[in-house]
Amino acid sequence: MTAPVYYQPSGRFTVSGILGLLLVGAVAAVPLAFVYVYAVWYIPFIYINFALTLGFGLVLGYVLRTVTKAGKLRNPALVGWLGLAVALWAWYVQWCVYLTLLAGAGETESLGSRASFTHTTFDATVFLSLVLSPGTVLGALPSIATEGTWSIFGLTISGIFLYLIWLAEFLIIVLMTWNMPRSQAEVPFSELSNEWAEKLTLPRPAAPFSDAVATKLALEAADWNHLELHTSEDELAPFGRLHVYRAPSDPDCCFLSLENVTMETDKKGKPSEKTADVLEYLRVPPHVCQELSTRFGPASG
Structure with a gap:
């Protein structure tokens, strides 16, 4: 492996x-x-x-x-x-x-x-x-x-x-x-094309990474199916967020970061986000990067 x-x-x-x-x-x-x-x-x-x-x-x-x-x-x-x-x-x-x-x-x-x-x-x-x-x-x-x-x-x-x-x-x-x-x-940079990778935050949330260590180990083992779409309809429910970094002129420069997001409300009921990193800048194959971008990208229809 x-x-x-x-x-x-x-x-x-x-x-x-x-x-x-x-x-x-x-x-x-x-x-x-x-x-x-x-x-x-x-x-x-x-x-x-x-x-x-x-x-x-x-x-x-x-x-x-x-x-x-x-x-x-x-x-x-x-x-x-x-x-x-x-x-x-x-x-x-x-x-x-x-x-x-x-x-x-x-x-x-x-x-x-x-x-x-x-x-x-x-x-x-x-x-x-x-x-x-x-x-x-x-x-x-x-x-x-x-x-x-x-x-x-x-x-x-x-x-x-x-x-x-x-x-x-x-x-x-x-x-x-x-x-x-x-x-x-510290942001990913392509030495081949001499350019910074561009950050894309995928809009569709993932199921929360309740066990951050298990998620990290699964993705390091190339188990991309470990990432699942968030299905809860509760707007205040915790969820996961994916960030993809890709260099425009270097298809092989592709990295993934994950974070857990929890919602908090103040005394006036105004919601705010609290984030916690799960992993940062894991290199992923170009086809996986594309697949994740499609799966967690804008909902069709």
Whole structure:
């Protein structure tokens, strides 16, 4: 019996791809940092600030993922390290922007009893001097943490709690900009035709893979009949989902991923999906790939 084959990135890259990732990432981080800091400065609500931080990381991660794809970088470890470098730069720039606004801070305006914001001006000279003085930027953080610069419900946030907030923001930015381009570098790529495989999510659900290990072993043994169509009429019943990856110019480049999907409802009754991977990037013969695409593709009639 032939041993199962899972896709493994070749690790190949180009110098232009690396330089493009660093250059585009570094440039994109600057306007994103400005938008992020200004939004946080003028929207003094911590739960919204968390969403803004997540958005900052997601947009920058998306930019890096796009450049990773365009540059055909197939080395996940290298891409991850490059993403980390861009994340550190983005984190540093946003602090430079914040300290510049802090230096230009004026009167504080109240927004009721629970929040307020401070008017400020931006001085490009101060900003550029901070960008070129990392010691000054990093040295300012302890004093800011001691005194605090913002409050919630009348309580000034400072000390260890403020450090924890900063740490959470840092980790969000780093994880997004590290993981998103790295996951792109792991996507199947045809070295023969020099192109990424295109992902196709098959629309018809499969019966749920209640025993993930058994499903994995069955497919590794080429038992494709193990995959069955989902027959339950319950819209909230769990089911399986198939993803097929095929390179347009390389018929032999065909890979299969599976995931279990469970439906959850919130307090308002709104449903949402929760997914769990069963297997990822298992190589399948071209004819099997076509058969699965037909069987789990759009329903006829």
